[in-house]
Amino acid sequence: MGEEEGLHQTPFLDTMFVRGLKRKCFDGEEDIEGTLAGIKAIPSYNLQRQSLLDMSLVKLQLCHMLVEPNLCRSVLIANTVRQIQEEMTQDGTWQMINTQSTGQASLDRLVSTDILCRSSRDHQAEGKHGPAYGTFNKDFESDQAQDNSETMSTASAVQTPRNLQSNVWEMESPQENKGNFQKSLDQIFETLENKSPNTVEDLFSEVDNSYYDLDTMLTGMMSNTKMGHCDSLETFSSPTNTASNSNCKSDLNDLDHIVEILVES
Amino acid sequence: MEEDAETRKISSSFLRDHSYATEADIISTVEFNHTGELLATGDKGGRVVIFQREQESKNQPHRRGEYNVYSTFQSHEPEFDYLKSLEIEEKINKIRWLPQQNAAYFLLSTNDKTVKLWKVSERDKRPEGYNLKDEDGRLRDPSMITVLRVPVLRPMDLMVEATPRRVFANAHTYHINSISVNSDYETYMSADDLRINLWNFEITNQSFNIVDIKPANMEELTEVITAAEFHPHHCNTFVYSSSKGTIRLCDMRTAALCDRHAKFFEEPEDPSNRSFFSEIISSISDVKFSHSGRYIMTRDYLTVKVWDLNMENRPIETYQVHDYLRSKLCSLYENDCIFDKFECVWNGSDSVIMTGSYNNFFRMFDRNTKRDVTLEASRENSKPRAILKPRKVCVGGKRRKDEISVDSLDFSKKILHTAWHPSENIIAVAATNNLYIFQDKVN
Numbered sequence: 001m002g003e004e005e006g007l008h009q010t011p012f013l014d015t016m017f018v019r020g021l022k023r024k025c026f027d028g029e030e031d032i033e034g035t036l037a038g039i040k041a042i043p044s045y046n047l048q049r050q051s052l053l054d055m056s057l058v059k060l061q062l063c064h065m066l067v068e069p070n071l072c073r074s075v076l077i078a079n080t081v082r083q084i085q086e087e088m089t090q091d092g093t094w095q096m097i098n099t100q101s102t103g104q105a106s107l108d109r110l111v112s113t114d115i116l117c118r119s120s121r122d123h124q125a126e127g128k129h130g131p132a133y134g135t136f137n138k139d140f141e142s143d144q145a146q147d148n149s150e151t152m153s154t155a156s157a158v159q160t161p162r163n164l165q166s167n168v169w170e171m172e173s174p175q176e177n178k179g180n181f182q183k184s185l186d187q188i189f190e191t192l193e194n195k196s197p198n199t200v201e202d203l204f205s206e207v208d209n210s211y212y213d214l215d216t217m218l219t220g221m222m223s224n225t226k227m228g229h230c231d232s233l234e235t236f237s238s239p240t241n242t243a244s245n246s247n248c249k250s251d252l253n254d255l256d257h258i259v260e261i262l263v264e265s
Numbered sequence: 266m267e268e269d270a271e272t273r274k275i276s277s278s279f280l281r282d283h284s285y286a287t288e289a290d291i292i293s294t295v296e297f298n299h300t301g302e303l304l305a306t307g308d309k310g311g312r313v314v315i316f317q318r319e320q321e322s323k324n325q326p327h328r329r330g331e332y333n334v335y336s337t338f339q340s341h342e343p344e345f346d347y348l349k350s351l352e353i354e355e356k357i358n359k360i361r362w363l364p365q366q367n368a369a370y371f372l373l374s375t376n377d378k379t380v381k382l383w384k385v386s387e388r389d390k391r392p393e394g395y396n397l398k399d400e401d402g403r404l405r406d407p408s409m410i411t412v413l414r415v416p417v418l419r420p421m422d423l424m425v426e427a428t429p430r431r432v433f434a435n436a437h438t439y440h441i442n443s444i445s446v447n448s449d450y451e452t453y454m455s456a457d458d459l460r461i462n463l464w465n466f467e468i469t470n471q472s473f474n475i476v477d478i479k480p481a482n483m484e485e486l487t488e489v490i491t492a493a494e495f496h497p498h499h500c501n502t503f504v505y506s507s508s509k510g511t512i513r514l515c516d517m518r519t520a521a522l523c524d525r526h527a528k529f530f531e532e533p534e535d536p537s538n539r540s541f542f543s544e545i546i547s548s549i550s551d552v553k554f555s556h557s558g559r560y561i562m563t564r565d566y567l568t569v570k571v572w573d574l575n576m577e578n579r580p581i582e583t584y585q586v587h588d589y590l591r592s593k594l595c596s597l598y599e600n601d602c603i604f605d606k607f608e609c610v611w612n613g614s615d616s617v618i619m620t621g622s623y624n625n626f627f628r629m630f631d632r633n634t635k636r637d638v639t640l641e642a643s644r645e646n647s648k649p650r651a652i653l654k655p656r657k658v659c660v661g662g663k664r665r666k667d668e669i670s671v672d673s674l675d676f677s678k679k680i681l682h683t684a685w686h687p688s689e690n691i692i693a694v695a696a697t698n699n700l701y702i703f704q705d706k707v708n
Contacts, residue, residue: 052541055599067351071439071458072489072508073604076545079487083541
C-alpha cells in the first residue's frame with residue numbers, strides 16, 4: 001500500500017463507520033426498553049453519540065502519533081470515549097454492534113478497556129500482524145469496488161479500535177510505542193514526519209478532510225439551528241439505504257475469519 | 266467595580282509590531298513582580314521581556330507610570346532529547362518572581378522540562394585603571410608595569426544584565442505546568458502532569474518528589490495534575506488541581522510524600538447539565554490562592570469559582586465566564602478549543618477577579634457588588650488613553666446594536682494569560698502576540 005492510500009484510509013473508514021452504524025442504531029431502537037431517558041431513544045442522540053465517539057477515536061489516534069502528546073488532553077479524550085462506550089454498553093447499542101459485526105465475538109474484546117488500555121507488551125505482539133492487516137485492507141478496498149457498503153462498515157467497526165493503539169500517554173517508552181504502530185498508521189506517520197507536525201490541527205488537515213465534513217454536520221445537529229434532525233439523518237443514511245441485510249450476512253463469515261486472525265493470533 | 270472597569274484607560278500597549286509577528290511572538294505568560302514595578306512576559310520563542318514602570322513625573326501628570334521595556338533575554342532554547350528522539354520546545358510556560366532582597370531581581374522561568382533561575386541586575390558604573398590589565402582587558406606586559414594605580418569606578422550608560430544563576434533540569438518526565446515560590450523563600454515547587462517536585466534554590470542536582478499520581482499501570486490513568494500553588498503565608502501548605510475538577514490541599518508536615526491530601530475540594534455535579542463534555546469542561550486550568558490565603562480561585566472551561574479553605578463541599582462563589590458557549594461544546598471539542606487553558610487572577614485586595622475568554626474578550630467580576638464586565642483587548646478599538654467600552658455577547662433573540670453574536674466570535678483570538686498589579690488597578694492582558702496594559706482612569 002502506498003503512502004497515498006495510507007493517507008486516505010482513515011477518513012474513508014470513519015465515514016463508513018458512521019454510515020453503517022447509523023442503520024444499526026435504527027434497528028436497535030425498537031428493542032430498547034423504557035430504561036432509557038426519552039431523549040436517548042431518539043435516533044439523533046445515538047447518531048450524535050456515535051459521531052462523538054468517532055471524533056474522539058480519531059483524536060486519540062492522532063495523539064498517539066505524537067511522541068509526547070498533551071497528556072491532559074489525551075486523558076480527557078480517553079475518558080470521554082470510556083464514558084460513551086460505557087453508556088453504549090448499558091443501553092445495549094454497543095453489544096448490538098459487536099454481535100452484528102463479529103458474530104460471536106465477546107464484548108470485552110472490543111470495549112473501551114481493550115481499546116484504551118493496551119499494554120506495550122501487547123503492542124509488540126501486534127507488530128506481527130502487519131502483513132495480515134495489509135491483506136485485510138486490500139480485501140477492504142475490493143469490497144469498496146463492489147459497492148458493498150455494509151461490509152465496509154462492519155469491518156471498520158472492528159478496525160477502528162484496532163487502529164487505536166492507545167496507551168497514548170505512555171511517554172516513558174515512546175520508542176516502543178512508535179515501533180508498534182500498525183502498518184497504515186506507520187505510513188501516515190512517515191508521510192507526516194518530514195513535515196514535523198507541530199499541532200494537531202496540522203495533522204488533521206493532512207490526514208482527514210472528510211472527518212471534518214462529518215463534524216460540521218454533527219455540530220449543526222447539536223446546535224439545532226442550521227439543520228433539522230431529519231435532514232441530517234437523511235444525509236447520513238442515504239448511502240446505506242441501498243445496502244441490504246442479506247449482503248451483510250453473506251460477508252460476515254469472511255469477516256469473522258479475518259477478525260479472528262486479527263484478534264486471536 | 267471600583268472606579269468602574271469601563272473607565273479604565275490604556276496607558277501603554279502594543280509591544281511589538283505585528284505585521285511580522287510569528288508563532289514565536291505569542292505571549293505564553295505574564296507576571297508582575299511583588300512591588301508591581303516590573304512586569305515580565307514569556308513567549309513561545311523562549312524569550313523573556315521585562316517591563317519597568319517609569320517614575321511618575323510632575324510635569325506630565327497624565328503619564329502615570331507607563332511600562333517600558335527594561336530587559337529582554339533568551340531564557341530557553343529549543344533542545345533535542347536524543348534518548349526519546351523528541352524536541353523540547355523553548356516556550357516559556359510560567360514565570361515567577363522571587364521577592365526582592367537586594368538591588369538585583371530574581372525570577373524563575375520554565376519551559377516543559379527545565380526551570381531556570383535568572384538574575385536581572387543593573388550596571389551603571391564600570392571599574393577603570395586595573396594594574397595588570399589594559400582598558401580592553403588584555404594582560405599587560407609585567408615589565409611595562411612601573412606604577413601602582415588604584416582602580417576607580419566611572420559612570421557609564423545604564424546596562425541591564427540577565428544572567429542564568431541556576432538550571433534545574435532532569436526532574437520532569439511530563440510537561441511542567443506550574444511553578445510556585447514558597448513563602449519561606451528558600452524553596453519552590455514545579456508541577457507536571459503527574460508529579461510535583463520540591464526544590465531548594467541552592468541545589469540544582471536533586472529535588473524531592475512531594476506528589477506522584479502516576480499509576481503503576483499507565484493504562485489506569487484517568488486524571489492529571491493541571492496546576493499547583495503554594496499557600497501565600499503557610500510554607501507547609503500547597504494546593505493542586507486536577508483534570509477531574511477537584512482541588513487537593515496538602516500539608517507537607519504530615520509526610521514527605523503528600524499522596525494523601527489534607528483537604529479535598531469538589532463540587533457535586535449538576536445532573537441537569539450532564540453531557541459527554543461534563544468532565545472536560547470541569548477540568549481545572551488554573552488555581553490561585555487569594556493574597557489573604559483564605560480563598561482559592563479555580564478556573565474551568567466555562568466558570569471561575571472561589572472556594573473558602575474552610576468549606577470543601579462546594580465553592581462559595583461561581584461566576585459564569587462565557588456560558589453562551591455551553592451549546593457550542595461539540596464544535597469546541599471538534600476544534601480543540603475546549604482544551605484551552607485559561608488562567609485567572611485576583612486584584613490586590615482580593616475583591617475583584619479577572620479571567621480571559623475568546624474574541625480578545627476578558628471578564629472581571631466584582632465579588633462584593635456581584636457586578637461583572639466584559640472588556641475587549643484589541644488594536645482596532647483601543648488607542649492609547651482611550652476608554653474601554655464594555656462589550657456584550659448576544660445570546661439568542663434579537664441582537665442589539667453594539668452586541669456581538671455568539672456565532673461571530675473569533676475563537677482564534679483568546680486571552681489566556683492576564684496579570685493584576687499587586688496593589689494598584691493596573692492590569693496586563695496578553696492577547697496572542699500583543700500585551701495590553703490598562704489602568705484606572707486618572708482622577
